[in-house]
Amino acid sequence: MRKPRDFDAELKALNEKAAALKTRKVQQFGELVIATGADTLSIEELTGALVTIAATNEPQKREAWATKGQAFFRGNTRKPGKRTQGDAQSGAKGPDSDPAR
Incomplete structure (x- = not known):
């Protein structure tokens, strides 16, 4: 005869895993905000x-x-506020920049 599954324990484990993943996601978003300089x-x-x-x-x-x-x-990018004088004068070179400049 098969051993019965403990659905309550499995559900609890899945809920704990989901909570841990949500906590990790929130932490990574916070780290991303800081890494991009958006925390300023x-x-x-x-x-x-x-x-x-x-x-x-x-x-x-x-x-x-x-x-x-x-x-x-x-x-390939620099953090905001870390530009040198030459970089600030050279203008944007990203995909949003105006090629007519």
């Missing part, structure tokens, strides 16, 4: 920016943001 923004500014981004359905903008994000994770 006020809560209102950061929230407004995120709400605007979430509401944007324009594929070109989303693709440009994805490209910038990929570059950030590859280490």
